[in-house]
Amino acid sequence: MENKQVAIPQFGEAEVLTIQQASIPRALAGEVVVKVAFAGINPIDVKTRAGLGWAAAQNKDHLPWVLGYDISGEVYQCGDTVQQLDVGDRVAGLIGFPLQGGGYSQYLSVPEKVLSRVPESVTLEVAAALPLAGQTAVQALDKALVQEGERVLILAGAGGVGHIAVQLAVAAKAEVFTTCSEANLDYLATLGAHAVNYHFSPVSERVEEADVLIDLVGGDAALDALKCMKDKARVVTLPTLSAELICEKAHLLGFEATGMLVEPNPQQLDTMLYMASIGLLKTAIYHIYPMDQVVDAHKQMETGHTRGKILLDMQC
Numbered sequence: 353m354e355n356k357q358v359a360i361p362q363f364g365e366a367e368v369l370t371i372q373q374a375s376i377p378r379a380l381a382g383e384v385v386v387k388v389a390f391a392g393i394n395p396i397d398v399k400t401r402a403g404l405g406w407a408a409a410q411n412k413d414h415l416p417w418v419l420g421y422d423i424s425g426e427v428y429q430c431g432d433t434v435q436q437l438d439v440g441d442r443v444a445g446l447i448g449f450p451l452q453g454g455g456y457s458q459y460l461s462v463p464e465k466v467l468s469r470v471p472e473s474v475t476l477e478v479a480a481a482l483p484l485a486g487q488t489a490v491q492a493l494d495k496a497l498v499q500e501g502e503r504v505l506i507l508a509g510a511g512g513v514g515h516i517a518v519q520l521a522v523a524a525k526a527e528v529f530t531t532c533s534e535a536n537l538d539y540l541a542t543l544g545a546h547a548v549n550y551h552f553s554p555v556s557e558r559v560e561e562a563d564v565l566i567d568l569v570g571g572d573a574a575l576d577a578l579k580c581m582k583d584k585a586r587v588v589t590l591p592t593l594s595a596e597l598i599c600e601k602a603h604l605l606g607f608e609a610t611g612m613l614v615e616p617n618p619q620q621l622d623t624m625l626y627m628a629s630i631g632l633l634k635t636a637i638y639h640i641y642p643m644d645q646v647v648d649a650h651k652q653m654e655t656g657h658t659r660g661k662i663l664l665d666m667q668c
């Protein structure tokens with residue numbers, strides 16, 4: 353039996369992505385081997401592949417390196433002392449984050465405690481879409497202390513993090529404003545947000561007196577969005593490259609502002625999987641690529657215009 357993985361032998365364009373063969377790992381004590389069905393793709397995978405950011409810096413001497421943090425699949429083998437899971441259980445998780453990665457593998461061994469059980473009514477596709485993006489959305493809204501009735505502006509509501517953040521903020525009874533292209537206006541309206549086409553005019557001309565900004569774009573778009581905020585507004589900015597600049601500018605304007613790095617939290621994934629199981633949370637899955645088409649998948653992510661999530665089908 354083989355264990356195919358997608359690795360980067362060197363940093364570079366999408367074409368460096370390579371399928372390699374490894375042996376199926378054995379589960380150590382407290383670990384389970386997961387037979388991965390779907391692996392989620394996130395912007396950090398693309399940045400790391402290109403040699404950008406801290407995950408690349410930390411792993412530059414460990415190439416080839418297997419990308420990927422989001423997995424769903426079935427338990428294939430249980431190590432000693434595993435208590436909560438059995439062979440055949442359906443699971444999902446944010447694994448190896450941020451430095452280990454490894455999610456683009458057909459089999460991998462992970463501590464059982466990092467995994468969530470996938471409810472019967474939730475597909476493994478949906479489960480693979482939720483870990484990193486979903487936990488980021490939860491943690492960003494938590495950090496911003498979003499309260500019922502507040503006006504929350506979420507930049508890039510149609511993306512992997514954004515489409516979940518919009519739904520969670522609406523569920524928290526906030527009034528949600530978001531930015532997107534023409535093609536996503538109706539989609540975001542159906543999720544309950546006031547959607548603004550950022551190609552048409554800057555968001556600062558369309559939204560005012562917002563209590564909270566969740567910035568999923570960074571740079572000039574975030575600087576413009578600061579003009580929409582009321583006194584003492586709270587700002588959480590996610591793109592790490594511009595976080596310092598945005599926080600500095602926000603502080604000068606008298607806002608509370610912080611960057612953040614998502615922290616794996618299986619309980620938050622449990623909650624989102626439950627919400628998905630009862631129809632309270634809907635994931636948009638833009639496309640599922642067979643693992644041997646990973647180059648196309650990364651190119652799609654690099655367009656910056658994916659609605660929801662892209663997955664790799666690891667079973668073929």
Ligand SMILES: NC(=O)c1ccc[n+]([C@@H]2O[C@H](COP(=O)([O-])OP(=O)(O)OC[C@H]3O[C@@H](n4cnc5c(N)ncnc54)[C@H](OP(=O)(O)O)[C@@H]3O)[C@@H](O)[C@H]2O)c1
Nearest residue numbers: 395488508510511512513532533590591612613614657658
């Ligand atoms: N710090 C952390 O822990 C952390 C965790 C997760 C993600 N992030 C970062 O957060 C950002 C978003 O992540 P993601 O997974 O949601 O990315 P994504 O899925 O790639 O986002 C794609 C979406 O961005 C929208 N978009 C592109 N340019 C835009 C603009 N100028 N204004 C408004 N929307 C725009 C697109 O919508 P349209 O097609 O409608 O334009 C598209 O739907 C990335 O920079 C990512 O690296 C950080």
